[in-house]
Amino acid sequence: MPMFKQARWDEPLIFELGGRGRVSFTLPEAIEDIDVQIPEELKRGSLELPELSEPEVVKHYTRLSEMNYGVDSGIYPLGSCTMKYNPKINEELAGHPKVTYVHPYQDERTVQGALQVMWELEQWLKEVTGMDRFTLQPAAGANGEFTGVMIIRAYHLDRGDTKRDEIIVPDSAHGTNPASAAMAGFKVIEIPSNEQGMVDLEALRSAVSERTAGLMLTNPNTLGIFEEDILEIAKIVHDAGGLLYYDGANLNGILGKVRPGDMGFDVVHINLHKTFSTPHGGGGPGAGPVGVKDFLKDYLPVPVVEYDGEKYYLNYDLPKSIGKVKEFYGNFGVLVKALTYLKIMGRQGLKEASEIAVLNANYLGKKLKGTKGYELPHKELRKHEVVFSAEPMKRDTGVKALDVAKRLLDHGLHAPTIYFPLIVHEALMIEPTEGVTKEELDAYVDALKRISEEAYSNPELVKSAPHNTAVRRVDDVLATKRPVITWRMYRKLKEKGDIDI
Amino acid sequence: MTAKLFGDDLKVMPMGKHYMPNSAHKEEMLREIGFESIEDLFSDVPKNVSYEFNLPEGKSEYEVFLEMNEMLGKNKTALEMPSFLGAGTYFHYVPAHVKYLIERSEFLTAYTPYQPEISQGMLQALFEYQSLIAELVGLEIVNASMYDWGTSLGEAARMSARFTRRNKFIVPKNLSPEKIKVLQTYVDGAGIEIEYVKWNEKGQMDLEELKEKVEGAAGVYIEMPNFFGLIEEEIKAVGEIAHDNNALFVVGVDPTSLGVLEAPGNYGADIVIGEAAFFGSPMNFGGPRAGIFAVKNDKKLVRQMPGRIIGMTKDVDGRRAFVMALQTREQHIRRAKATSNICSNEALVAVAAAIHIATLGPKGLAKLGEVILKNTAYFKKRMKEVGELPFEGINFKDVPVKFEVPYDAIHERLLERNIHGGFYLKPHFPELGESALFAVTETTRKEWIDALVDALKEIEGDAYV
Numbered sequence: 027m028p029m030f031k032q033a034r035w036d037e038p039l040i041f042e043l044g045g046r047g048r049v050s051f052t053l054p055e056a057i058e059d060i061d062v063q064i065p066e067e068l069k070r071g072s073l074e075l076p077e078l079s080e081p082e083v084v085k086h087y088t089r090l091s092e093m094n095y096g097v098d099s100g101i102y103p104l105g106s107c108t109m110k111y112n113p114k115i116n117e118e119l120a121g122h123p124k125v126t127y128v129h130p131y132q133d134e135r136t137v138q139g140a141l142q143v144m145w146e147l148e149q150w151l152k153e154v155t156g157m158d159r160f161t162l163q164p165a166a167g168a169n170g171e172f173t174g175v176m177i178i179r180a181y182h183l184d185r186g187d188t189k190r191d192e193i194i195v196p197d198s199a200h201g202t203n204p205a206s207a208a209m210a211g212f213k214v215i216e217i218p219s220n221e222q223g224m225v226d227l228e229a230l231r232s233a234v235s236e237r238t239a240g241l242m243l244t245n246p247n248t249l250g251i252f253e254e255d256i257l258e259i260a261k262i263v264h265d266a267g268g269l270l271y272y273d274g275a276n277l278n279g280i281l282g283k284v285r286p287g288d289m290g291f292d293v294v295h296i297n298l299h300k301t302f303s304t305p306h307g308g309g310g311p312g313a314g315p316v317g318v319k320d321f322l323k324d325y326l327p328v329p330v331v332e333y334d335g336e337k338y339y340l341n342y343d344l345p346k347s348i349g350k351v352k353e354f355y356g357n358f359g360v361l362v363k364a365l366t367y368l369k370i371m372g373r374q375g376l377k378e379a380s381e382i383a384v385l386n387a388n389y390l391g392k393k394l395k396g397t398k399g400y401e402l403p404h405k406e407l408r409k410h411e412v413v414f415s416a417e418p419m420k421r422d423t424g425v426k427a428l429d430v431a432k433r434l435l436d437h438g439l440h441a442p443t444i445y446f447p448l449i450v451h452e453a454l455m456i457e458p459t460e461g462v463t464k465e466e467l468d469a470y471v472d473a474l475k476r477i478s479e480e481a482y483s484n485p486e487l488v489k490s491a492p493h494n495t496a497v498r499r500v501d502d503v504l505a506t507k508r509p510v511i512t513w514r515m516y517r518k519l520k521e522k523g524d525i526d527i
Numbered sequence: 528m529t530a531k532l533f534g535d536d537l538k539v540m541p542m543g544k545h546y547m548p549n550s551a552h553k554e555e556m557l558r559e560i561g562f563e564s565i566e567d568l569f570s571d572v573p574k575n576v577s578y579e580f581n582l583p584e585g586k587s588e589y590e591v592f593l594e595m596n597e598m599l600g601k602n603k604t605a606l607e608m609p610s611f612l613g614a615g616t617y618f619h620y621v622p623a624h625v626k627y628l629i630e631r632s633e634f635l636t637a638y639t640p641y642q643p644e645i646s647q648g649m650l651q652a653l654f655e656y657q658s659l660i661a662e663l664v665g666l667e668i669v670n671a672s673m674y675d676w677g678t679s680l681g682e683a684a685r686m687s688a689r690f691t692r693r694n695k696f697i698v699p700k701n702l703s704p705e706k707i708k709v710l711q712t713y714v715d716g717a718g719i720e721i722e723y724v725k726w727n728e729k730g731q732m733d734l735e736e737l738k739e740k741v742e743g744a745a746g747v748y749i750e751m752p753n754f755f756g757l758i759e760e761e762i763k764a765v766g767e768i769a770h771d772n773n774a775l776f777v778v779g780v781d782p783t784s785l786g787v788l789e790a791p792g793n794y795g796a797d798i799v800i801g802e803a804a805f806f807g808s809p810m811n812f813g814g815p816r817a818g819i820f821a822v823k824n825d826k827k828l829v830r831q832m833p834g835r836i837i838g839m840t841k842d843v844d845g846r847r848a849f850v851m852a853l854q855t856r857e858q859h860i861r862r863a864k865a866t867s868n869i870c871s872n873e874a875l876v877a878v879a880a881a882i883h884i885a886t887l888g889p890k891g892l893a894k895l896g897e898v899i900l901k902n903t904a905y906f907k908k909r910m911k912e913v914g915e916l917p918f919e920g921i922n923f924k925d926v927p928v929k930f931e932v933p934y935d936a937i938h939e940r941l942l943e944r945n946i947h948g949g950f951y952l953k954p955h956f957p958e959l960g961e962s963a964l965f966a967v968t969e970t971t972r973k974e975w976i977d978a979l980v981d982a983l984k985e986i987e988g989d990a991y992v
Contacts, residue, residue, distance in 0.1 A: 032645060036846075037651065039651070039654075039655060039658070040655050040658075040659075040881075040885050041655075041658065044888075048888075049888060049890060049891065050622075050885075050886045050887075050888065050891075051622070051886055051887045051888065051890075051891035051894070051895075052622075053891065053894050053895060053898055053969055054898065054969060054970075055898070056897065056898045056901035056902055056905075057901065057902050057905045057971070057972075057973045057976070058901065058904075058905045058908075058973075059901065060901050060904040060905060060908070062900040062901060062903075062904050062921060063921075064758065064787060064788065064900075064921065065758075065760055067763065067789070067794075068758065068760070068762070068788055068789050068794075069787070069788070069789060070785065070786060070787050070788055070789055070790070070893070070896075071789065071793070072889075073662065073663075073785075073786065073889040073892060073893070074662050074889075075659065075662055075884070075885070075887075075888050075889045075892065076885060076888060077888045077889065077890070078885060078886075078888065080622075080624060080886070083624065083628075083882065083885055083886055084624050084627075084628065086885075087628040087631070087652065087878075087882060088628070088631065089648075090647075090648035090649075090651055090652050091628070091631035091633040091634050091648050092633065092648065093647040093648035093651075094633040094634060094637055094645075094646055094647065094648030094649045095633065095637060095642075095645045095646060096632050096633045096634070096635065096636030096637040097632075097636035097637075098632035098633070098635075098636045099632075099633060099636075102636075102637075102638065104638055104641070107638050109636075109638055110546070111546050112635070112636050113546060113588075115588050115591070115592060117630060117635070118592075119592070119595050119596075119599070121626065122595075122596070122599055123604055123606060124599035124600060124602045124604060125599060125602075125811060125812065126809035126810065126811055127604035127605045127606050127618070127809060127810060128602050128603075128604055128605070128810060128811070128812045129605060129610060129612040129616055129618065129810050129812070129813075129947075130616055130810070130812050130813030130814075131612050131614060131616070131950050132603070132610070132612065132947060133938070133942060133947065135942075136602065136603040136608070136942075136947070137602050137603075137812065138601040138602070139598045139599040139600060139601035139602040140599070140602050140812045142598050142601065143595075143598060143599070146598075150582065153580060153581060153582050154580065154582070156578070165674035165675070165678070165814070165815070165871075165873070166674065166869070166870065166871035166872070167870065167871060168858070168868040168869055168870045168871065169674060169678070169869075171868065172868055176712060176715065176716065179716065200859075200870075201857075201858040201859040201860070201861075201862050201865070201870075202858050202859075202868050202870050204858075204862040204863035205858035205861070205862060205863060205865040205867070205868035206868040207863065208863040208864070208865075208868075209685075209716055209717070209867070209868050210715075210716035211715070211716030211717060211718065212716070214862075214863040251571075252571040252572055254571050254573065256573070257573060257575075257576065280572070282578075282579070282580050283569050283572050283577060283578070284572045284573070284576050284577050284578055285576075285578050288576045288578055289576055297871075299871070303546075305635045305636045306636070306637065306638045306639070306871070307629075307634070307635055307637070307873075307874050307875030307876075308634055308635075308637040308638070308639070308640065308646075308649035308652075308653075308874040308875055308878070309638070309639040309640070309649070309653075309671065309672075309835065309871060309872050309873075309874030309875075310672070310815075310871040310872045310873045310874050310875065310876070311814070311815035311817075311871075311873050311874075311875060311876055312871040314871075327712075328708070348712055348715075349708045349709070349711050349712035349715075350677070350705065350708035350709045350712055351678075351709065351712055351713075352674055352675060352677060352678055352709060352814070353615065353675045353676065353677040353678075353703075353705040353706065353709060353813065353814070353816070354616070354705060354812070354813025354814055355812065355813050355814065356813075356814055357811075357814040357815040358811050358812040358813055358814050358815075359811045359812075359814065359815055360814075360815060362595070362599075365595070366591055366595055369583075369585070369586055369591045369594065369595075370542055370543060370585055370586060370587075370588060370591050371542060371543040371546075371585050372542050372543070372582060372583055372584040372585025372586065373580045373581075373582040373583065373584055373585070374542070374543070374584060374585060375542045375543025375544070375585040376543070376580065376582070377580065378543060378544065378547065378550060379543060379546075379547060381553075381565045381568070382547045382549050382550055382553070384565075384568045384569070385549065385553065385556055385557065385565065385568060386549060388560060388562070388568055389556050389559070389560050392559075392560040392561070393560070407568070407570070407571055431642065432642075432644065435642060435644055435645045440642065440645065441641075441642050443641070446859070460546070460547040460549070460550075461546060461547065461548075462548070462549075463548040463549065464548070464549055464552050464555075464556060467549075490843070492644045492645070495644040495645045495647075496644065496645070496647040496648075497643075497644055497647055497842040497844075497846055497847075497848040498644065498842040498843050498844055498846075499644065499842055499843045500643040500644055500840060500841075500842050500848045500849075500850045501840045501841055501842065501843070501848075501850075502643070502840065502850045502851070502852070504840045504841065505838035505839070505840035505850045505851075505852040505853075506838070506852050506853050506854070506855070509829070509836075509838050509852055509853060510838055510839040510840070511654075511657055511661075511667065511668050511669065511836055511837070511838055511839075511852065512654075512657050512658040512661035512667055512668070512669060513655075513658035513661065513662070514658065514661045514662065514667045515667050515668075515824065516658075516839060526845075527839060527840075527841050527845075527846075527847045
């Protein structure tokens with residue numbers, strides 16, 4: 027039996043803690059006690075907030091953290107998320123007062139260091155991806171996708187090519203791809219994958235037309251399979267007058283081997299919080315810089331960072347720019363972390379990161395393959411991730427991918443991404459990254475094998491998992507059927523006796 | 528295992544190996560899975576496009592630490608130079624325990640909580656963030672954050688258009704240049720037209736012009752305090768005008784003002800947005816930040832809401848638990864029909880804000896608002912000695928000041944005296960002449976203001992200006 031036990035604090039909500047008159051703030055007094063009269067109807071009436079002392083605040087959030095699992099807790103092989111180790115030096119430098127106490131509107135002469143960080147990071151990203159210019163403004167991958175498709179839109183419109191209102195995405199694409207294209211006003215055309223799990227060239231040929239603005243593609247794709255026909259794909263799209271967009275979520279599979287720019291991509295976004303080791307923070311902040319080929323650089327968001335040989339400066343003079351996609355210059359603190367990582371890794375280190383990430387994924391794939399209940403559809407050679415299907419297990423025992431995921435938690439192992447990509451039934455999408463040991467990989471495979479045995483001998487045990495986490499199987503249907511989103515809503519329901527939690 | 532402590536084993540290896548344990552076991556692992564070499568793992572990559580990086584070699588952590596320190600050292604901080612910059616980013620002091628807590632690696636290094644059972648800590652912290660913001664803004668539904676205030680505004684315009692099936696969105700003309708640019712990009716693909724309403728002689732929204740433009744609007748947006756730092760005294764009337772025309776009433780707030788200013792939900796706001804990072808996060812040269820997005824508890828509105836939402840539910844044993852709720856609005860399910868493409872948000876920044884708000888509590892929030900109001904009043908009193916204040920009224924943090932000489936020259940003179948002046952308004956609002964937007968907060972010291980006023984007096988008499 028798995029030995030893992032997560033802390034189970036039954037920690038109350040912060041609103042249920044504290045006591046009248048306790049304080050945890052200290053503030054300087056006002057410079058002068060001037061009476062400022064706010065009109066009565068705009069004055070704050072009451073504030074229903076908890077009153078706590080500092081030790082209580084610290085204990086509360088420490089306990090909450092103990093009911094959470096991060097990369098530093100153990101293997102976290104969420105497919106397409108690249109949960110690699112987050113070096114601590116990154117945090118130290120991003121927390122430097124020379125980063126934190128700097129205002130974005132300061133005179134350029136007083137922020138040369140910050141601008142240099144941005145300029146240097148851009149040079150690294152250009153070489154890593156084979157693109158000619160970058161914006162560091164997007165806050166996340168999806169924000170980068172939106173930036174990229176807006177650039178594609180601006181390019182076509184600028185050329186008077188007003189009919190191009192379609193973006194093509196494969197059926198294996200991340201959900202953000204069609205959502206971003208739709209946000210930019212495009213119609214989304216989905217094309218099927220072939221038996222190998224790759225773009226179906228015939229389907230692509232029949233999808234492109236004079237209405238094609240572009241194709242959004244991730245390579246390696248979401249099955250972890252490298253799109254071998256990428257040069258042909260690029261040709262088909264370009265011949266039709268469309269542009270090629272690279273979703274960089276899976277860049278960790280090809281660093282130092284092949285670059286999006288050399289494969290024919292015109293626009294690229296990368297996730298610094300995936301490939302370049304900045305932590306994900308439980309959902310963000312990330313950063314999603316966007317790179318373009320030279321012919322698209324005039325459409326980038328403003329400002330871009332320039333260097334004239336002596337000083338760094340912000341250039342707002344891009345008359346064709348799509349504008350801005352986020353305030354100021356992006357998630358600067360995240361940029362500091364990524365640059366730190368790049369400098370430590372260097373040419374060899376980056377390449378080695380991909381090599382080990384790919385080795386780990388294939389190692390895990392080979393070791394697990396053949397285990398009863400799991401099958402490995404599509405071709406075998408993978409890059410950074412491998413996608414199994416628990417379809418046979420579900421058919422034989424009723425145990426689903428969801429149950430397997432929950433049972434993994436009982437071992438203190440984070441689950442893979444499940445039910446994605448949509449083209450694999452009962453998908454278990456596993457991306458170990460280069461940050462784990464061989465022993466961790468073996469233990470993960472062993473756990474999946476043991477779960478298979480359990481599924482065939484005692485399926486209820488798996489279906490009722492998890493048992494060792496802070497709470498057991500969570501009712502997400504109830505959360506949507508009767509939404510309780512805030513303490514306010516909860517309190518009202520409680521007063522009416524309409525809730526028993 | 529015995530490691531050789533001399534000879535070849537100590538030769539410098541490619542850097543980064545300290546982050547990749549299996550770098551030491553390549554051969555063995557390859558053999559186990561039947562591959563000859565690493566290259567075999569990449570046999571599917573077309574050879575004619577393969578590429579060797581032309582990048583510097585890796586370095587030791589110490590060398591990079593030195594390099595980054597030297598680079599960052601070229602920045603001058605608000606601790607080294609009194610600064611009066613605001614205009615949408617403010618120098619607030621963040622109590623030390625906030626940073627300490629969000630750097631707990633169980634929070635810091637987690638992904639989006641897709642597996643709720645093992646991620647209750649982050650889920651509860653985000654539920655509490657939503658709850659604390661709900662109390663501040665006076666609405667019941669809050670999401671777990673957008674990227675920043677500007678992107679919240681873009682999403683609010685899009686949501687208003689979806690909800691009302693109209694395509695005009697009204698905003699004040701005195702809006703931050705950052706927000707104007709973000710908003711325009713966000714609505715461009717949706718075919719939404721932005722209409723600007725001018726400010727009146729008090730620097731507040733001109734109600735007459737609003738009435739002329741409001742017909743057919745999806746939403747009316749106003750900020751409290753506005754970009755000039757002024758309290759919009761007729762904000763309730765703005766809401767009424769919006770509602771009389773079946774437009775949504777969208778209010779942007781600086782949440783640090785909500786200990787002294789009324790909750791927008793209490794004066795009719797349908798959607799409230801703002802910048803959560805004014806709590807809990809330092810300035811960081813503009814990011815990361817976190818956009819507040821709150822709506823009225825109305826099923827139809829909630830269905831149109833962007834972003835991730837955490838809900839309270841129970842587990843199979845009936846214990847309280849938290850989970851991502853109402854996901855059918857989101858991109859991973861609805862794809863092209865999602866309410867937004869947002870996936871990664873600013874979760875940790877939101878948690879930092881929550882910890883800071885919880886630390887302040889009701890009294891701290893009221894006190895913070897009061898100190899800022901009084902400091903701003905002191906600043907105005909002193910600035911009248913050296914410039915003109917184009918708008919009377921009540922200011923919170925930001926104050927426009929008009930000078931008789933070109934402000935860029937004044938800025939130079941201030942910088943020579945190690946003082947950073949305000950944000951030059953003329954390039955964005957030429958009608959304000961030689962004005963700059965100065966800001967103070969609870970962190971501003973009396974000596975700084977006094978030094979600024981003294982410097983401005985000196986500069987006035989300076990022949991160069």
